[in-house]
Every structure is written in C-alpha cells, then in structure tokens.
Amino acid sequence: MTSTVNLLSTSKCFGGLVKRYSHYSECCACEMKFHVFEPPAATSKPAVLLFLSGLTCNDENFITKAGAIEYAYKNNLFLVCPDTSPRGCKIEGEDDSWDFGTGAGFYVDATTEKWCKNYNMYSYISEELYNIVNKQFSVNVNKWSIFGHSMGGMGALVIALRNPGKYQSVSAFAPISNPVDCQWGLKNFSNYLGTDDKSKWEQYDPSILARNYKGSHIDILVDQGTEDNFLEEQLKPQTLQDACEANPQHLALSLRKQEGYNHNYFFISTFIKDHIEFHAQHLNQQ
Numbered sequence: 001m002t003s004t005v006n007l008l009s010t011s012k013c014f015g016g017l018v019k020r021y022s023h024y025s026e027c028c029a030c031e032m033k034f035h036v037f038e039p040p041a042a043t044s045k046p047a048v049l050l051f052l053s054g055l056t057c058n059d060e061n062f063i064t065k066a067g068a069i070e071y072a073y074k075n076n077l078f079l080v081c082p083d084t085s086p087r088g089c090k091i092e093g094e095d096d097s098w099d100f101g102t103g104a105g106f107y108v109d110a111t112t113e114k115w116c117k118n119y120n121m122y123s124y125i126s127e128e129l130y131n132i133v134n135k136q137f138s139v140n141v142n143k144w145s146i147f148g149h150s151m152g153g154m155g156a157l158v159i160a161l162r163n164p165g166k167y168q169s170v171s172a173f174a175p176i177s178n179p180v181d182c183q184w185g186l187k188n189f190s191n192y193l194g195t196d197d198k199s200k201w202e203q204y205d206p207s208i209l210a211r212n213y214k215g216s217h218i219d220i221l222v223d224q225g226t227e228d229n230f231l232e233e234q235l236k237p238q239t240l241q242d243a244c245e246a247n248p249q250h251l252a253l254s255l256r257k258q259e260g261y262n263h264n265y266f267f268i269s270t271f272i273k274d275h276i277e278f279h280a281q282h283l284n285q286q
C-alpha cells in the first residue's frame, strides 16, 4: 500500500515538468512534500535519480538552485527531491536549532522515545518514497541512483552502502563522511539514536559502512570544495577515502578536491553536470 500523492504545482521546464507533491507519510507520521522533474516523454521510461539535501533545506533548494534540470532533461532522468525531515510534529525542541530537528532529519530511523514516531527518514527515503515513485510515476523501476549534499551526501552514501544492488551509483557534494566523529553527528545521533548503544550510530556512518562493505561493486563520486568552512570539523572526506582504499574490491571512490569552492549551491551548480552525467552513465547503459 502506498499513500495517495496530491499535486501542489506544475511548471514546464526544459520541455518536461517540475511538479511538487504532498502526501501523508506512514514512516514519518506526518504530511511530507517532494519535488520531481519528469523529463519529456521519450521512447524509454526514465531512470530515477534521487537527491538528498543538507541541513536547513527542504524539497525546494536543490530543484531551484542546483541547475540540475537541464542535465536531467538531456539524459532522460527522472529527478526526485524529498524534504530533509518531518515538519510540524510538535516535538519539544524540534525548532530550537538550525542543525537539529526540523531540516535535520539526518536520514536515520530514530530509536529514542521522543523522536521515533516521526524521525524515520532512512526508511522514508529508502522504502516509502522509493515505492511511491515506482508505483505512481512512469519510471524504470529497476534503475535508481542516489546523490546528495552535506547531511544529504552522508544519507546518499549510507543508503547506497546499506542496500547493495538497489542503486546503480552514488555521489555526493561535501558529504558528512564520518558522523560518529564530528559535532553534527554527535548532536543528532545522541538525540535520535541515544547514547547507550554506539553500534546503532555505525549503521549511519559512511566511512564505517564503506570499510565493511561486501556487496556488489559501487562507483562513488565525491566533490569537496577546499574553502568549505565545514571541511575540517564536520565533513572529513579523508576518512571516507581511507575506508574506500581499504576496500578496493568493492568500492571505487573518486574524491575531487575543488580549489576555492565553499559549501553552498554555487559549488553544487558548478559540478552538477559531472554528477548527473556520472549517474547517467550507470543508469542508461544497456
């Protein structure tokens, strides 16, 4: 069973349609919104490329600011852009800080009593929304790839590494690469997952998952700006590189350090073409 989606808006763009939907999410026990870009009708059903945004974002940031639509259109890809957290759940503290709660679901399934009813973004993205898109849109259900930015880069890597074979490729802009060892991770994981069992945290850490990954081979592309203010304290891409280098049979990471770029959508829009073409190569091959 998937919930009914309600169309909120439609705009023509590059010959296709940008549409915004809302629906009741069983995983998050609240109304959720997402955007899609449907490329113009082609002879083959489009593959799906899902983007996870970062802290403070909702379902609008990527679709409006990244410049992705032109390349999705050129490569016949169906874009899906979900929100970054449940909203308006009336949980005490959910709106108190920009890097926790609303806009910061961290793509985990919460286990603490306070958050576990709503903050289940891992299952929402990897199961519920996946099923909604496959059932309710005209897409190639066997071809999905995933990418994201910062917290969303972390989420994309985690979801791909925990679901071997489900995604053809994964990429990230400035991902939080080792959340068990940075302030953003400590703040969010301790609240959503508790502090009694740290093995739960490891299920959401791209570097730890990459080191232990044994599934089918995955190609990974990561871009990281050298002038990103969060690079040293929060992002730590070197830990991901070390983990992938220790697991060359299963993972091939291309980590590109982009001189002078910072953390924002100017950086993303500069390299979005490369990321979409990277995914198109994996999704559109016969």
Ligand SMILES: N[C@@H](CCC(=O)N[C@@H](CS)C(=O)NCC(=O)O)C(=O)O
Pocket: 053, 054, 055, 056, 057, 061, 065, 098, 149, 150, 151, 263, 264, 265
């Ligand atoms: N609000 C934070 C920055 C948050 C931030 O950089 N968020 C990134 C994702 S981690 C983003 O994409 N922001 C939304 C935007 O630029 O449209 C600050 O003041 O330092």
